[in-house]
Amino acid sequence: MIKKLSIAIIALGIMSCTEAKKEISVVKDEPNEAITQNPVRSILTAEEQAILSPDEIIGRLKNGNENFVSNNLTQRDHSEQRRMAMIGQYPKAIVLSCVDSRVPVEDVFDLGIGDIFVARVAGNIENKDIVGSMEFATAVAGSKVVIVMGHTACGAVKHAIDNTDAAAMEMNALQDLLDEIKPSIALTEPNGEVSSKNEAFTNSVINNNALKTVNDIRATSPKMAQLEKEGKIKIVAAIYDMATGKVKFM
Numbered sequence: 001m002i003k004k005l006s007i008a009i010i011a012l013g014i015m016s017c018t019e020a021k022k023e024i025s026v027v028k029d030e031p032n033e034a035i036t037q038n039p040v041r042s043i044l045t046a047e048e049q050a051i052l053s054p055d056e057i058i059g060r061l062k063n064g065n066e067n068f069v070s071n072n073l074t075q076r077d078h079s080e081q082r083r084m085a086m087i088g089q090y091p092k093a094i095v096l097s098c099v100d101s102r103v104p105v106e107d108v109f110d111l112g113i114g115d116i117f118v119a120r121v122a123g124n125i126e127n128k129d130i131v132g133s134m135e136f137a138t139a140v141a142g143s144k145v146v147i148v149m150g151h152t153a154c155g156a157v158k159h160a161i162d163n164t165d166a167a168a169m170e171m172n173a174l175q176d177l178l179d180e181i182k183p184s185i186a187l188t189e190p191n192g193e194v195s196s197k198n199e200a201f202t203n204s205v206i207n208n209n210a211l212k213t214v215n216d217i218r219a220t221s222p223k224m225a226q227l228e229k230e231g232k233i234k235i236v237a238a239i240y241d242m243a244t245g246k247v248k249f250m
């Protein structure tokens with residue numbers, strides 16, 4: 001009986017795989033109408049990167065975010081962009097985001113291949129490796145804006161607020177990460193219950209966490225702090241609102 005059942009399950013599995021394959025091949029054969037209209041084929045060049053100021057880049061990112069909010073993303077020919085990107089990369093910014101799957105960074109700013117560097121870690125905190133990546137992005141690869149982008153309803157921040165004992169569940173690395181967020185909780189006026197159920201408080205911690213990360217980056221990297229003083233780069237905090245898709249620069 002059990003054997004028969006397993007055979008039936010395997011057969012069902014094979015059937016659904018075959019059906020899925022059929023669907024994929026149908027999608028492949030259909031030309032993507034939007035792409036065939038007027039897709040962006042070029043990528044950012046060294047010359048374009050060189051003439052953009054940090055404020056112009058932030059302006060472009062804000063415009064891109066408006067496209068995302070209004071569900072009007074630019075169509076791109078990714079195959080052509082991928083080919084062009086083989087000669088090098090000249091991204092205009094580096095974004096440090098949380099790992100949250102609901103924060104699709106490139107889409108949020110309506111960007112494609114070669115446009116930005118993206119670093120991701122739960123709770124968008126900085127560490128040496130991330131600041132090293134930012135030093136590469138700015139001082140070596142010419143990006144002029146560093147954005148630390150927190151987001152509403154951040155699970156990492158919520159667990160830090162609620163003092164979740166990850167170490168007790170044998171997740172020592174996660175515990176270390178949550179502990180990194182805790183100083184931002186201490187920086188935040190309690191304003192009611194210190195709990196992730198207190199949405200206003202949680203949002204304030206999320207804001208403070210992004211702002212603190214910006215300051216930590218400046219403190220960790222004298223090189224980037226100097227580039228910022230000279231007006232060559234800008235290091236800013238922003239918050240992505242998951243409900244509206246809007247990014248608010250702080």
Ligand SMILES: [Zn+2]
Nearest residue numbers: 098100154155
């Ligand atoms: Zn998060």
